[in-house]
Amino acid sequence: MTERNLPPLNALRAFEATARLQSVSRAAEALHVTHGAVSRQIRQLEEALGRPLFTRQGRGLVLTEAGERLRDTAGAAFEQLRDAWTDLSRPARAPFVLGCPGSVLARWVIPRLDRLAGDLPDLTLHLSAQEAPLPPDLRGLDAALLIGTAPWPADWRVTPLAQERIGPVLSPRYAGSARLAGSPASALLDETLLHTASRPQAWRDWAEASGLRTTPQRMGQGFAHLYYLLEAALAGLGVAIAPEPLVTDDLAAGRLIAPWGFVDTAASWVLVTPARANATRAAALAEWLTGELASPALTGTA
Structure with missing residues (x-):
């Protein structure tokens, strides 16, 4: 032209x-x-x-x-x-501020920072733990990594990364691990189950997706955040319910087992950005996150 x-x-x-x-x-x-x-x-x-x-x-x-x-x-x-x-x-290496829940940050993002830096050397990432609901304008953030469901705020650009999958996990150190490992999923209906206040419906969602006629009723110790819940499971204190990516490394290392696998939920892993913001750096990060969520556990986790 x-x-x-x-x-x-x-x-x-x-x-x-x-x-x-x-x-x-x-x-x-x-x-x-x-x-x-x-x-x-x-x-x-x-x-x-x-x-x-x-x-x-x-x-x-x-x-x-x-x-x-x-x-x-x-x-x-x-x-x-x-x-x-x-x-x-922007300055050539202006930080890209990524917000995400603290449990996701600690158990999934931080262990992958070296790999991210190697794959995206021009992206200077600044991480911000976010526990409160995010404001519609994502003030102070370039993007946020979330697990959730629509509807999303109209001012967000939402990039789906992966379907969320959840499942029960427990440590081989748990007293009932040998018995449960050889039992059908319905055996968990009689267990006292660990749960988290940040995701109170997780056990119900898992039971429905697994085709169980009854929702687990015997809720044991509750924890404020998913991170603490999984630490309790690793300590052998009981059976926890968890998003698959947050326990993949522990499963590969044998620290946790998932005898019944994982099921899809209605939620998704998404990367959200302000709708009017430039999407170039966010698009590169979204592509990297999508690949990581689809990949096996980190090497050297044993």
């Missing part, structure tokens, strides 16, 4: 601002020019195009069909330019 195939860019900028703000006066104020300058730029576009972009309706302006099409295209193009400029204006 040559320059002759492009509209006058100053005129296009004036048109995009007018269409977005629905006012020549507000567009002039936003662009720091006069009302007349914006009007002239729009007329220049209309003359070059050979058709009107706006029609008058009362005291306001209404986009024509051609105007609506140009508004959508120009708006997307200027948004991409703004995103690219913002990204290029």
